[in-house]
Amino acid sequence: MSRYRIAADIGGTFTDVVLYDKQTGKYQTAKSPSTPEDLSLGVLNGVNKLISNLKDVDFFVHGTTAGLNAFLERKGADMSLILTKGFKDIYEIGRANRPEIYNIQYRQPKRLIERRDVFEVNERMLADGSVDTPLNEEEVLKIIDTITERGLNSVSICLLHAYNNPEHEKQIRHWINEYLPHVSVSLSHEIVREWREYERTSTTIINAYIAPIVERYLKKLDDETKKKDLDSELYIMQSNGGVMTAEIAKKIPIQTMMSGPVGGTIGGTEIGQTNKLQHLICVDMGGTSFDVSMIVNGQPDVTSEAKLEKFPIMTPMVNIHTIGAGGGSIAWVEGGGLRVGPESAGSNPGPACYGNNGKEATVTDANLVLGRIDSEGFSSSDMQLDYRSAYNVIEKVAEKLDLSVVETAEGICDIANAKMADAIRTLTISKGIDPRDFALVAFGGAGPMHAMFIAEKLGINKIMIPSMAGTFSAWGMLQTDIRHDDVRTYVSTMEECDNGIMNRLYHEMKTDTDKILNQQKISEKDRVFTYLSDLRYAGQEYTVTVPLSSNEVTNQNLKHLITDFHEKHLNIYGHNNPEGQVEIVNLRLTGKGLLKKEQRSKGIDNKNGRASSPRSKPVIWKSVEKETTIYSIFDLTPNKSALGPMIIETSSSTVVVPEDFNVVLDSSGSLEITRRNHT
């Protein structure tokens, strides 16, 4: 009997769980403290709150931070790295750039591997894939001896031009497997078959570094859920916006890096489909963070140029921009001017109102002083906020500016909102889209608190607050399909490109991807493939990814490809050069395995949520204190509109609605908010 679908999202503080009951068509949610020492505990605790046995669950998905934490805390594998002779410092030098151009004390972040554990082998491939220097077995065996001596349990191999000819990487793995069967081996060409040696090395190393931790974690969770009779596969949310089974996740753990936050973007995609919105900006704001992602033409914006702590990751990821103006951003005074950020109080000590000895005034403190958050805190977490401390730190800033405490608090929020809006505008414009063509989806504990103010500054007229705003990432994970990405570098001008080679490379990727979908039990009819290529004008560095109009490279559809490229270039950059020579750089294939979702929502079944008679309290709106009604979302009548100002408390967030906004609760439990006179 299959009745339930379940999703868990492990966050820094809480693990969120969402359960969908196909029989009743209703959702239930639960929060449980995250358990960093063994993350699976928090997941199971949360699940237990909703359901005690898993035998009726036919879909169990979750977003894990196991890999990300291991990376951030530098608690991964004991690594070694094998590189081509002469190139020992590919990883340490990187691209040699200095992103902080006015910092003479610049340091790169701590690397995942010590230089003493980097080995060189005498071998060499050339750019065309031909062998310049063959491999020497004896030399590799010596390295294997050293690796054994030092007790290193993970080897990454990244040889020059392996994207073109991977034979040497494979041969070295063969020898290592023979002599050190228990050491895990990552080959760069298998993680990402694309040129640029530093980026490929960095991606391979991160993958290898987190692999044992992710594997251990998945095994634990697998065992525990089996004990509870889970019969179906365990699915993991991927950074690219799809899901994969735990078996695949063990091979490409790097795809779990952004596992959690991506759920929100996918949730946004679903909201967009339901409401027929093509372009959405997803705003995920917690007490100290602010993440923005975008959905363009119904698809999440995915990048293969992501970075974590400045380390490049070439595998495709939903583009999540962390903007330095979240709830933790610190307000300070310089030269008589009020500044907000870029320094953040983070989660430790956090805002002053967290009562953790935070001495700086933050955006969250300002919200509390303005009455936009209750001292009960972000609803449904058990944290109490300290109003007095918040008031005191804001007062200190106010004195320096000769403003009242309320003016200062509101000013801090205004500046933060304007900065968030500016940052979002730059992001959308860099995609060639005017922000006014977007709708905003706001979630996370604090997203719905700032959404309307940000929307107003961007000229956005429609804001969606999902019913489960506080556990939205987990909800989003229930809306996904299986996804697998592959890439091959193929560099050629369009005139000279060889259809035969391109078809062979696409076919190779298709075969590999089929294999992976097969392993995840996706039948052929549920497989959808997208053929893409990265193009640019000859001489340019940046590429534009353009889909091919069919699954076969022909002269005819290459012509279309070029036309589409010119057009897309014009859209993104505002100009193009139809006479210019176009160059192809990479071929990409995205394979999707469609999953059955069948889950029209009939609202939330929340045991704690019941209508209470609305209360009121004083709230500051544009410097004026007004007695404002505080509704529980359960007080609202579906499909009936109400006018701001008001505050709506949902089970997991606080929605702040200023006076020019109109609110409607839709049948799925989401709030649809529009700016007055702008509908």
Place this chain on the structure above:
Amino acid sequence: MNQIFSENPVTTEIIRNAFVSAAEEMNESLARSSFSPIIYEMKDCSVGIFNEKAELLGQSSGLPMFLGNLDECIKLTSEYIGGEENYKPGDIYLMNDSYLAGTHLNDITIISPIFYHNKIVGFSATRAHWMDVGAKDPGSSMNATEIYQEGIRIPPTRIYEQGRPRKDVIDLITMNGRFQESSLGDLNAQIAACKTGEKRYVEIIENHGLTTVNNAVLDIFKQSEMIDRENIASIPDGIYEEKGYLDNDGVSDEPVLIKVKLTIYGENLDINLTGTSLQRQGMTNCGKAQTISACRVAFKHLIGSKTPVTGGNFKTMNIFVPDKTILSAQEPAACGWYFSSLGLLIDLIIKALSNVLQDQCAAAHYGDSMVINLSGFDSKEHKPFLYVEPTAGGWGGFSANDGQSGLINNANGDFKNMPVEVLESKYPLKVNTYSLRQNSGGAGKNRGGLGILKEYEICTDNVLLNLWFERSLTPAWGLFNGEAGAPPNVTVQKVESSQSMLKTNGYLLNKGDKVKVETGGGGGFGHPFDRSPNTVLDDVKDGYIDVEEAFQKYGVVLNEKLDLDEEQTHYHRQTNLK
């Protein structure tokens, strides 16, 4: 509200952030759509939005050196056309003259007036490095002796007249370079960036009203000025002097002297460059506008706030340069390598103030762009090629940490090196080695970063090598008893001979020849004997230094199995302490 300000600080801050963000948007637009790698990769560009008095409102710059002189170009242009009343909506101007704009001729500045209700309210401006503007050698030369050999010289020139391109003028400019298509692409990217700036400026005015924006701008300037005044006042009054040398100007062997004298009194900072070499025949000269910009960069590195610069900054900083020195060049001085002089100038200002700003300063970095330039005809691809790359090196140790190894020099900002896999696919070149250079970091309690070792092998005949490697006479100095980093070195290996050189122009190479470049390390910070012996041991294990260096420089004794001999180390350090 505070008496000295005319607008609410919240509104002011929102407007200030909007200008900064608008400039970032301009830069994004420029970098992502330009045609030259030197712009999109190296970010050799700068953009800004200015009010009608050409005072800076918001800027974003890819290179630190471009911190402040677009305003100067706007003022010169207005003067040149007989006053700002002669601007018309839709006009666009272009200029590059070194003695006006301050930098080399490859840097093209585009200026576009911004109108609101038919009244001029400001300007947007962009500067970007074009691959080629017609110098005697492809790209740029290493040994020009007059500016006329460096390319076409352009005074403020109207290239768009009320929205219409002047094709004849644009062709005249772009046909004088070797890569016309690339120049046109970059020109369009620069114009598009100016349009972005204009659009955002007008939106800011529409959102807040012109009066409010003007008041806020006054407040923003006041804030900047106050911050500068407070920061300068916090440094002890006094006179701080330094001098240093470039190896030569690329033409004669005589070193080039730069002398700085800083005087701090209260909220004022005077920078006097008297005593600096007179302008030279070679290309290390620089226009005065850019010298001023470099002094501002040093200020920003050490003293200034992290908040972006505006038209209100630097009001109490006075810079004096006598005429006709290498830092105030006049016709016909060649200016192609202006930033070698300025890189040294910035380092010297930092050194001069190091005693009073110990925590903010750093020992010197390897110093210059260390450019290798290979050009010829690719017989496989049947087309000419030009490969240009600055090489990374070591940065200086500082109070909290070792210097960074293998990092691009100050003048090049966020420049990224070219991946070997891309390089070998695009050019008839092969890289045999690209690694850190052992023992090159200056010894110190906090060690200087390591330089780079990179060997190129030439895969076709008749390739011309140009080199500009500098700072062998004044390698990266240490501070507080730290030692200097290793100087640079280049070895050209031909079939029958091998030769060391640092600068050359048009040196002929053939298939199989090799060029090994080694860049310098950073200076050490603090006495090397104060470095913990275990940290020195780690350096040996990681191969940053060898056992010999550990003993000679750090007084650390290691046995054959790389175990630390604490007793011997202690004894050795005691008896050899200088």
